[in-house]
Amino acid sequence: MKSIVILISGRGSNMEAIVQADIPGVRIAAVISNRPKAGGLQFAAGRGIHTEVVDHTAFESRALFDQSLAEAIDRHAPDLVVLAGFMRVLTDGFVRRYEGRMINIHPSLLPAFGGLATHRRAIDAGVRFHGATVHFVTPTLDDGPIVIQAAVPVLPDDTEETLAERVLVEEHRIYPQAVRWIAEDRVRLENGRAVVLAAPESGCSINPALEC
Ligand code: GAR
Numbered sequence: 471m472k473s474i475v476i477l478i479s480g481r482g483s484n485m486e487a488i489v490q491a492d493i494p495g496v497r498i499a500a501v502i503s504n505r506p507k508a509g510g511l512q513f514a515a516g517r518g519i520h521t522e523v524v525d526h527t528a529f530e531s532r533a534l535f536d537q538s539l540a541e542a543i544d545r546h547a548p549d550l551v552v553l554a555g556f557m558r559v560l561t562d563g564f565v566r567r568y569e570g571r572m573i574n575i576h577p578s579l580l581p582a583f584g585g586l587a588t589h590r591r592a593i594d595a596g597v598r599f600h601g602a603t604v605h606f607v608t609p610t611l612d613d614g615p616i617v618i619q620a621a622v623p624v625l626p627d628d629t630e631e632t633l634a635e636r637v638l639v640e641e642h643r644i645y646p647q648a649v650r651w652i653a654e655d656r657v658r659l660e661n662g663r664a665v666v667l668a669a670p671e672s673g674c675s676i677n678p679a680l681e682c
Pocket of ligand 1: 479483
Protein backbone atom coordinates (compact mmCIF):
# COMPACT_ATOMS: atom_id res chain seq x y z
CA MET A 471 0.00 0.00 0.00
CA LYS A 472 1.39 3.42 -0.99
CA SER A 473 0.46 6.39 1.10
CA ILE A 474 0.01 9.85 -0.42
CA VAL A 475 -0.49 13.34 0.95
CA ILE A 476 -2.32 15.80 -1.30
CA LEU A 477 -1.71 19.56 -1.03
CA ILE A 478 -4.40 21.97 -2.18
CA SER A 479 -5.09 25.71 -2.05
CA GLY A 480 -8.66 26.00 -3.29
CA ARG A 481 -11.45 24.17 -5.06
CA GLY A 482 -9.60 20.86 -5.01
CA SER A 483 -11.23 19.29 -8.05
CA ASN A 484 -8.03 17.43 -8.98
CA MET A 485 -7.78 16.08 -5.44
CA GLU A 486 -11.41 15.02 -5.75
CA ALA A 487 -10.67 13.21 -9.02
CA ILE A 488 -7.84 11.30 -7.34
CA VAL A 489 -10.02 10.39 -4.35
CA GLN A 490 -12.86 9.28 -6.61
CA ALA A 491 -10.55 7.19 -8.76
CA ASP A 492 -10.15 4.92 -5.74
CA ILE A 493 -6.73 3.80 -6.98
CA PRO A 494 -5.86 0.26 -5.92
CA GLY A 495 -2.88 0.18 -3.55
CA VAL A 496 -3.16 3.90 -2.73
CA ARG A 497 -4.14 5.28 0.63
CA ILE A 498 -4.75 9.02 0.94
CA ALA A 499 -3.22 9.77 4.33
CA ALA A 500 -4.08 13.48 4.40
CA VAL A 501 -5.22 16.51 2.45
CA ILE A 502 -3.39 19.65 3.55
CA SER A 503 -4.28 23.20 2.52
CA ASN A 504 -2.42 26.49 2.97
CA ARG A 505 -5.79 28.28 2.94
CA PRO A 506 -8.31 27.64 5.73
CA LYS A 507 -11.23 28.28 3.37
CA ALA A 508 -10.15 25.94 0.57
CA GLY A 509 -13.32 24.35 -0.77
CA GLY A 510 -11.65 20.98 -1.21
CA LEU A 511 -11.17 20.51 2.54
CA GLN A 512 -14.87 19.87 3.06
CA PHE A 513 -15.01 17.26 0.34
CA ALA A 514 -12.01 15.41 1.78
CA ALA A 515 -13.31 15.53 5.36
CA GLY A 516 -16.67 14.27 4.12
CA ARG A 517 -14.88 11.26 2.67
CA GLY A 518 -13.27 10.53 6.04
CA ILE A 519 -9.83 11.74 4.96
CA HIS A 520 -7.65 13.50 7.53
CA THR A 521 -7.51 17.23 6.68
CA GLU A 522 -5.18 19.89 7.95
CA VAL A 523 -4.46 23.58 7.37
CA VAL A 524 -0.99 25.11 7.43
CA ASP A 525 -1.88 28.75 6.85
CA HIS A 526 0.99 30.51 5.05
CA THR A 527 -0.16 33.92 6.30
CA ALA A 528 0.79 32.89 9.83
CA PHE A 529 4.49 32.61 8.95
CA GLU A 530 7.10 35.31 8.66
CA SER A 531 8.98 33.72 5.81
CA ARG A 532 8.61 31.17 3.05
CA ALA A 533 11.25 29.02 4.74
CA LEU A 534 9.35 28.90 8.05
CA PHE A 535 6.11 28.06 6.27
CA ASP A 536 7.78 25.30 4.26
CA GLN A 537 9.35 23.88 7.41
CA SER A 538 6.00 23.68 9.15
CA LEU A 539 4.37 22.23 6.04
CA ALA A 540 7.08 19.59 5.80
CA GLU A 541 6.51 18.61 9.43
CA ALA A 542 2.78 18.24 8.78
CA ILE A 543 3.49 16.12 5.69
CA ASP A 544 6.15 13.96 7.35
CA ARG A 545 3.86 12.99 10.21
CA HIS A 546 2.09 10.85 7.61
CA ALA A 547 5.33 9.46 6.15
CA PRO A 548 3.94 9.50 2.61
CA ASP A 549 5.49 7.71 -0.35
CA LEU A 550 4.27 10.48 -2.63
CA VAL A 551 3.35 14.16 -2.21
CA VAL A 552 0.75 15.31 -4.74
CA LEU A 553 0.39 19.03 -5.45
CA ALA A 554 -3.15 19.59 -6.70
CA GLY A 555 -3.69 23.27 -7.31
CA PHE A 556 -1.28 24.13 -4.51
CA MET A 557 -0.51 27.74 -5.32
CA ARG A 558 2.66 28.43 -3.33
CA VAL A 559 6.18 28.81 -4.62
CA LEU A 560 8.24 26.28 -2.68
CA THR A 561 11.76 26.76 -1.34
CA ASP A 562 14.59 24.70 -2.81
CA GLY A 563 15.06 22.94 0.53
CA PHE A 564 11.45 21.79 0.55
CA VAL A 565 11.61 20.59 -3.03
CA ARG A 566 14.85 18.67 -2.42
CA ARG A 567 13.38 16.98 0.65
CA TYR A 568 10.74 15.37 -1.59
CA GLU A 569 12.90 14.92 -4.66
CA GLY A 570 11.59 12.12 -6.86
CA ARG A 571 8.46 11.73 -4.73
CA MET A 572 6.54 14.94 -5.33
CA ILE A 573 4.41 15.61 -8.41
CA ASN A 574 2.42 18.58 -9.68
CA ILE A 575 -0.26 19.23 -12.26
CA HIS A 576 0.03 22.32 -14.40
CA PRO A 577 -2.65 23.59 -16.82
CA SER A 578 -0.52 23.84 -19.96
CA LEU A 579 1.62 21.70 -22.21
CA LEU A 580 4.93 22.39 -20.49
CA PRO A 581 7.46 23.76 -21.19
CA ALA A 582 5.01 26.22 -22.80
CA PHE A 583 3.16 28.59 -20.51
CA GLY A 584 4.60 27.96 -17.07
CA GLY A 585 3.29 30.32 -14.39
CA LEU A 586 -0.18 31.86 -14.20
CA ALA A 587 -3.02 32.69 -16.62
CA THR A 588 -2.03 29.79 -18.87
CA HIS A 589 -5.35 29.61 -20.78
CA ARG A 590 -5.39 33.34 -21.53
CA ARG A 591 -1.78 33.19 -22.71
CA ALA A 592 -2.44 30.14 -24.91
CA ILE A 593 -5.33 31.94 -26.63
CA ASP A 594 -3.29 35.11 -27.05
CA ALA A 595 -0.39 33.15 -28.54
CA GLY A 596 -2.72 31.57 -31.12
CA VAL A 597 -1.62 28.00 -30.39
CA ARG A 598 -3.84 25.28 -31.86
CA PHE A 599 -3.29 22.86 -28.98
CA HIS A 600 -3.19 23.42 -25.26
CA GLY A 601 -3.48 21.01 -22.37
CA ALA A 602 -2.17 19.83 -19.04
CA THR A 603 1.01 18.26 -17.70
CA VAL A 604 1.80 16.10 -14.68
CA HIS A 605 5.48 16.38 -13.76
CA PHE A 606 7.89 15.67 -10.94
CA VAL A 607 8.70 18.81 -9.00
CA THR A 608 12.19 20.31 -9.23
CA PRO A 609 13.44 23.61 -7.80
CA THR A 610 12.61 25.43 -11.07
CA LEU A 611 8.95 26.48 -11.15
CA ASP A 612 6.71 24.43 -13.49
CA ASP A 613 9.65 22.36 -14.64
CA GLY A 614 10.78 18.80 -14.02
CA PRO A 615 10.42 15.36 -15.61
CA ILE A 616 7.08 14.92 -17.38
CA VAL A 617 4.97 11.89 -16.43
CA ILE A 618 1.94 12.46 -18.67
CA GLN A 619 0.39 15.17 -20.79
CA ALA A 620 -2.98 15.57 -22.43
CA ALA A 621 -3.68 17.90 -25.32
CA VAL A 622 -6.94 19.56 -26.28
CA PRO A 623 -7.68 21.64 -29.37
CA VAL A 624 -7.98 25.41 -28.99
CA LEU A 625 -11.15 26.38 -30.86
CA PRO A 626 -11.57 29.69 -32.68
CA ASP A 627 -14.31 30.94 -30.37
CA ASP A 628 -12.71 29.74 -27.13
CA THR A 629 -12.69 32.03 -24.13
CA GLU A 630 -10.39 31.58 -21.18
CA GLU A 631 -13.30 29.85 -19.40
CA THR A 632 -14.29 27.39 -22.15
CA LEU A 633 -10.67 26.43 -22.72
CA ALA A 634 -10.05 26.00 -18.98
CA GLU A 635 -13.08 23.74 -18.78
CA ARG A 636 -11.85 21.54 -21.63
CA VAL A 637 -8.39 21.29 -20.08
CA LEU A 638 -9.80 20.50 -16.62
CA VAL A 639 -11.61 17.44 -17.96
CA GLU A 640 -8.22 16.13 -19.08
CA GLU A 641 -6.56 17.09 -15.78
CA HIS A 642 -9.08 14.96 -13.92
CA ARG A 643 -8.23 12.01 -16.13
CA ILE A 644 -4.44 12.23 -16.27
CA TYR A 645 -3.72 13.04 -12.63
CA PRO A 646 -5.23 9.82 -11.22
CA GLN A 647 -3.52 7.99 -14.10
CA ALA A 648 -0.12 9.40 -13.10
CA VAL A 649 -0.67 8.50 -9.43
CA ARG A 650 -1.68 4.98 -10.46
CA TRP A 651 1.46 4.51 -12.56
CA ILE A 652 3.67 5.73 -9.73
CA ALA A 653 1.85 3.54 -7.19
CA GLU A 654 2.42 0.58 -9.47
CA ASP A 655 6.15 1.45 -9.57
CA ARG A 656 5.92 1.93 -13.31
CA VAL A 657 7.60 5.33 -13.40
CA ARG A 658 11.39 5.52 -13.30
CA LEU A 659 13.48 8.67 -13.27
CA GLU A 660 16.35 8.19 -15.71
CA ASN A 661 18.75 10.99 -16.73
CA GLY A 662 16.28 13.67 -15.75
CA ARG A 663 13.36 12.08 -17.56
CA ALA A 664 10.38 10.14 -16.30
CA VAL A 665 10.08 6.85 -18.11
CA VAL A 666 6.75 5.05 -17.84
CA LEU A 667 7.15 1.30 -18.10
CA ALA A 668 4.58 -0.54 -20.16
CA ALA A 669 2.67 2.63 -20.95
CA PRO A 670 -0.57 2.14 -22.82
CA GLU A 671 -0.44 2.03 -26.60
CA SER A 672 0.88 5.24 -28.12
CA GLY A 673 -1.64 8.02 -28.40
CA CYS A 674 -3.28 7.20 -25.09
CA SER A 675 -1.46 9.92 -23.23
CA ILE A 676 -2.39 12.57 -25.76
CA ASN A 677 -6.04 13.29 -26.30
CA PRO A 678 -7.08 9.89 -24.99
CA ALA A 679 -10.62 11.08 -24.51
CA LEU A 680 -10.91 11.13 -28.28
CA GLU A 681 -8.71 8.20 -29.22
CA CYS A 682 -8.70 5.60 -26.48
C1 GAR B 1 -5.84 23.31 -11.81
O1 GAR B 1 -6.24 23.74 -13.09
C2 GAR B 1 -4.34 23.10 -11.77
O2 GAR B 1 -3.83 22.59 -12.96
C3 GAR B 1 -3.85 24.50 -11.51
O3 GAR B 1 -4.75 25.03 -10.59
C4 GAR B 1 -6.03 24.44 -10.78
C5 GAR B 1 -6.51 23.91 -9.46
O4 GAR B 1 -7.82 23.43 -9.56
N1 GAR B 1 -2.50 24.50 -11.00
C6 GAR B 1 -1.58 25.42 -11.30
O5 GAR B 1 -1.81 26.40 -11.98
C7 GAR B 1 -0.21 25.16 -10.71
N2 GAR B 1 0.80 25.96 -11.34
P1 GAR B 1 -8.39 22.43 -8.47
O6 GAR B 1 -8.14 23.09 -7.11
O7 GAR B 1 -9.86 22.37 -8.78
O8 GAR B 1 -7.68 21.12 -8.62
